[in-house]
Amino acid sequence: MKILLAGPGTGKTTKIKSIIAEQFADAKKIKVISFTNATVNDLTESFNSHPNVSCSTLHSFALGLNHLPELHILIKEEEDIILSLSNKLGLEFSVVAEFLKCITFDGMISQCVSFVAANPAYAKDKIGELDLLLVDEFQDFNPDEQKLVMLTSALAGETMILGDDDQSIYGFKDADPDGIINLYKDETIEKIPHENICYRCPDTIVDFCVKLLQKNKNRIPKDWNKSEKAGDLNIQQFMQQENCDNYITKRVQEIRNADPKASILILSPVGFAVETLKQNFAAQNIQFVDCWSEGYNKDILCKVWILNAIFCKNKLPFIIFILKHYNQFARPKLIRAIKQRFEKDFDEKALIKEIIDLGYLPEPFAQYILTPPSLDDFFNAHNDFDFAKEFIDKDDIEGSISRLVSKVNPKKEFEKGEINFMSIHKSKGLQAEYVFISGLVTGILPNETKGLDTIEAQRRLLFVGLTRALKELNLTSTVEWDGKNVNKVDKSQFEYKFWTRKWRGKTSKFIQEITN
Numbered sequence: 001m002k003i004l005l006a007g008p009g010t011g012k013t014t015k016i017k018s019i020i021a022e023q024f025a026d027a028k029k030i031k032v033i034s035f036t037n038a039t040v041n042d043l044t045e046s047f048n049s050h051p052n053v054s055c056s057t058l059h060s061f062a063l064g065l066n067h068l069p070e071l072h073i074l075i076k077e078e079e080d081i082i083l084s085l086s087n088k089l090g091l092e093f094s095v096v097a098e099f100l101k102c103i104t105f106d107g108m109i110s111q112c113v114s115f116v117a118a119n120p121a122y123a124k125d126k127i128g129e130l131d132l133l134l135v136d137e138f139q140d141f142n143p144d145e146q147k148l149v150m151l152t153s154a155l156a157g158e159t160m161i162l163g164d165d166d167q168s169i170y171g172f173k174d175a176d177p178d179g180i181i182n183l184y185k186d187e188t189i190e191k192i193p194h195e196n197i198c199y200r201c202p203d204t205i206v207d208f209c210v211k212l213l214q215k216n217k218n219r220i221p222k223d224w225n226k227s228e229k230a231g232d233l234n235i236q237q238f239m240q241q242e243n244c245d246n247y248i249t250k251r252v253q254e255i256r257n258a259d260p261k262a263s264i265l266i267l268s269p270v271g272f273a274v275e276t277l278k279q280n281f282a283a284q285n286i287q288f289v290d291c292w293s294e295g296y297n298k299d300i301l302c303k304v305w306i307l308n309a310i311f312c313k314n315k316l317p318f319i320i321f322i323l324k325h326y327n328q329f330a331r332p333k334l335i336r337a338i339k340q341r342f343e344k345d346f347d348e349k350a351l352i353k354e355i356i357d358l359g360y361l362p363e364p365f366a367q368y369i370l371t372p373p374s375l376d377d378f379f380n381a382h383n384d385f386d387f388a389k390e391f392i393d394k395d396d397i398e399g400s401i402s403r404l405v406s407k408v409n410p411k412k413e414f415e416k417g418e419i420n421f422m423s424i425h426k427s428k429g430l431q432a433e434y435v436f437i438s439g440l441v442t443g444i445l446p447n448e449t450k451g452l453d454t455i456e457a458q459r460r461l462l463f464v465g466l467t468r469a470l471k472e473l474n475l476t477s478t479v480e481w482d483g484k485n486v487n488k489v490d491k492s493q494f495e496y497k498f499w500t501r502k503w504r505g506k507t508s509k510f511i512q513e514i515t516n
Helices: 014-022 037-046 058-064 077-088 094-098 105-118 120-127 144-152 180-185 203-213 241-259 270-284 299-312 314-323 333-343 348-358 365-370 375-381 383-391 397-402 455-465 509-513
Strands: 004-005 029-032 053-057 130-136 154-163 232-238 262-269 419-423 433-438 469-478 495-497 502-504
Touching: 004 014, 004 180, 014 037, 014 154, 029 037, 029 058, 029 262, 053 058, 053 120, 058 105, 058 120, 058 144, 077 094, 077 314, 077 333, 077 419, 094 333, 105 144, 120 144, 130 144, 130 299, 144 154, 154 180, 203 232, 203 455, 203 509, 232 241, 241 262, 241 270, 241 433, 241 469, 270 419, 299 314, 299 365, 299 383, 299 397, 314 348, 333 348, 348 365, 348 375, 455 509
Parallel strands: 004 154, 029 053, 029 130, 130 154, 232 469, 262 419, 262 433, 433 469
Antiparallel strands: 495 502
């Protein structure tokens, strides 16, 4: 096993491509695994001239290894519904999920780890002969995900780990920098030499970021050298959000006039910091991509559940999801019926029939569940389901319907050459010529409220945001805030002024650390 630990924009992928060309030119199969779809898309583009290289997220890779195909893997919206039902029933989440033949993604990973550990021959057959396993953004994986990577590495001829402990920002999903730090400190693992020059960011931003990182103690000290690249770093504070919005709007218009095809990222640690700015853009007909929405379109999602309930074998969980969509959990008869079945002799078919007989499911879909129509008849009768037709394989109806959620995902993703609004977390793996970070206020970032990420983790988060910029970085903060927003963050860091009925905040102490 080998490891390359290096900062953002230093050409880790370019380095690995040269190693592959030199040492793995005759390799038949190389697997690249990364954390997000954005990084996988970039990697796929980088390796498009290498037919022996396939790239995927760990999520997709694990689904291919999943030995529990009869279990439905829950998305967040579905997980929330089962949690709501378990509270109504007075039962543990795991108990309800087991009855419904469901499992969380983390649960699937955990079981996958146990299975692969006990069945290496099975896993090797599923994965195939790997000449090289390349794992990117290793610091983003939680302990179970890292275990799966390590088990897979034992089945590969060679493994290379890429990452950067300074970009570990997913503490909320139990990922921390310790995994990659400990791996790097392991003397048995070969370190891949790298020049560690940042070709992405202007020198002014590199200097700024180096000062920021020096405040963190739990990290591997590493070179992150300048490339003599010119660029701008602007730090602005405004009294009112309106002033901040006008500043960003004017600068974006100037950029658009000078370079209409430039990519622009407008980031913030919290959504409310850019809500009025989006309204400002809309009022002035400035087109933008809003990547803040994290959920699915509820009506589309319900239609996907209906298709699953009608045409798939595991009907019960989707019936439960549909009931919640139509606000039927408030029906005492329904909850009693479900609880009685769960607590006595569980009979799935009898419960489904009982739920349908209660009349809480919409017709004609309720009767379709009992007597499914042909796929063609269904679509001919229900034009509002046409969005799904192109994704359904008539030779694998159940399988293709079970995968529909990922196909009709309406979430907005970064669009190159456009103005993109998103959280700092979501910007990981992206870059743009011009980057704005709004809401850099103490109490927002950092937010020291109990239960949130540590200060070092939040410092790493800001580092990720800063290093998205190719040409220009604008950092903004606002003094006055409405109480409804201050109540969502660390209120103790704000001061209330009676004459303005506003709360006053200070520029992020991270910025103060660097500029003082």
